[in-house]
Amino acid sequence: MNVTLPNSETGISQALDLLRAPNARLVSIFGSTGDHHERYVHYLIDVNSREYRMFSSVVTGPIPSATPISPAAAWYERELHDQYGIECVGHPDPRPLLFHENWPENVHPMIDDVTHVPWAEGQYQFLKVQGAGVCEVPVGPIHAGIIEPGHFRFSVVGDTVLHLELRHFYTHKGTEKLFEGTPVIDGVMIAESVSGDNCFSHAVAYCQAIESAFGISVPPRAQALRLIGLELERMIAHIADVGAMCGDVGFNVPAAYTARIKETLLRASTRFFGTRFWRGMAVPGGVTRDFSSADTGEFGRMVAAAAGDFAEMARLILHTSSVQNRFESTGILTAEIARQTGVVGPVARASGIRLDVRCDHPSGRYRDINVDVPLYKYGDVLARARIRIDETAISMRLIHETLKQLPAGSVLVSVPLSENAEAWSAVESPRGELLYWVRIRDGKIARCHIKSPSFQNWPALPVAMPGNIIADFPLINKSFNLSYSGSDR
Amino acid sequence: MIGDAVERSLRSPQVLISVSELFSNAAGSRMPDVQPDLLTDEVARRVVAACPTSALKVDEAAGRTHLILNYGECIACSRCVAAGNGAFRYAERVARCGVRKKALIRRWDIQRRAEVVQDEPALSQAAEQIRSLVGRALNIRQVDAGSCNGCAGEILALTNPYYDLERFGIHFVASPKHADMLLVTGPVTRNMAAALKLAYDAVPSPKLVVAVGACGCSGGIFAGSHAVVGPVDAVIPVDGYIPGCPPTPSMLLTGIAHVLRPLLLPSRRRTA
Known part of the structure; x- marks a missing residue:
């Protein structure tokens, strides 16, 4: 289907044309409203893994869907419709995404009044797989373990999965709307509650966006401390993931062992920074806590000991034949599918796609250093485990080198509070590219869009499932380890 | 190489935290x-x-x-x-864990x-209560009703070798039908309200519900959002509240013990 766009909306066609190019990768599509309530659509595209390019256009009617050109756009355009009521013509699956049957069809929270939204009823239509012996297995939203809620609908024949359909957004909290009207210095507290296990990455990405909007330079020592926090968060996430993957193949000893290593790092954070997860550390303008030179040595030793302990256990894990048997060739995400779905982070790097914000779009301290990016090409559970094991060692080295050359000086500068500006900033969170786009009016957030790596990666998981047995799903899911809350927001 | 991993684990240092150190420890919670x-x-x-x-x-x-x-x-x-x-x-x-909302x-x-001491909960006995759990059995089903996963991560940490929840006979179970207690995290979202009610109804009586974290207790930073119904007690009855953003594993354990207190008092045990 073709949509004829008015001349004022050429930004859309420019973005769609660029998305056809092999060197372009869709980062995000999102909406906003202007000062006179007019709706805008924004396309953020990464060109050559070097430059983020933004295309914006006012929207007056239906717009052509980018999904037939780049499947990576599928969820963004469904979200765009849910939030702003912008119809994307030609979208292969225009069902609501954020809102379930309880939400009335014609209420779009970013443009409509949502003080009293009535409860609606309806029936969600899953894709029906038909044929002899096909069974449906519904799983969730409440799962067997201590994890976040989401629904998985498997169509199986015997043990083998033919099709998996995701139904998420059970933890949708209207977070992007909550930012609106929040003073810029308070917004970081919302950012920290988007995905609890990656709270420092979210805080830093938000703060960098604010700093970029106001043109503030963060003191070098604060930049170094942020790097330490980001790499520590990555280490903790990767160590826990590898342990949880062992737990999912019934190898409980390394699962408990890595949980212990993770706890030592959380306790080290408590000892030196007074916070287990670095909450409250990053604020616009820098960080809130510093540490003495005596403490840097002890902190560095604790991190190195934890990383060394993990490396040794990881070696034993990878040499265990039952682990090899379960990890190898399980849940393969091919490079082609990975590219089409636009996946980021460890999942992309395990499928041979070299993407890392720390190298491609460095900010802060990352501008001055080189980061090794490990790459595996098989895209199976084993590759995703290896990526995490390798990256843990790299993160430890980055922390070690940063501690050795910690710049002197202050860690916080003041931030102007009443200006109008717009900017974005990205960090490489443990799950991949995390980007905040902010629009500030009179010192308050007028719009904040979060490109979450989990939102980008979830649609790729069902593609890695067919042909695998249903008993391997927890393992494959864990090897992606995506955040529900980070995606649902 | 399974044996190698087991051997390395057996040689690792003992890290179990003692009960007295564990009780209501809020280090790192920033409360x-x-x-x-x-x-x-x-x-x-x-x-x-x-x-x-x-x-x-x-x-x-x-x-x-x-x-x-x-x-x-x-x-x-x-x-x-x-x-x-x-x-x-x-x-x-922070000893006010697992207490009534007031x-x-x-x-x-x-x-x-x-x-101003208004309604001092009997908290001094909490360490004793944790000890009194030893040898009993409590099955907990955790329900994430819309959290950011911060609280869920700390609940999971209760099972690590530092806290070792199993030493108190406390287990996390897969089904609400096997549970004595629901440990509910998060502000209850519109999209989770129905599932939370179903899970609550599936728990056999008598049952206990504990609301976890600032979001579970009050909606936290998400209070008032169009996509959020409210705190846990907006949807199901709650027996005890554990504050924190997120609460530390020690605060969680203290809260669980405190909610059980009326059931563990000798005079009430037979009739409960």
């Missing part, structure tokens, strides 16, 4: 505590202005000025610690510079 002798009108005014939620309030009824701290609404942002001129500091212990609220008389 605030008040030094009443440093409390002034000026400090109270500043911390109330700094608080991003309504956890801190000044109550001027009846000719007295009280400072109110509601732990249930505190997102542990530590702004009061920064603005409080020494009168606010990080709490080493007991989450503390009050200080600013003129007298002293805490």
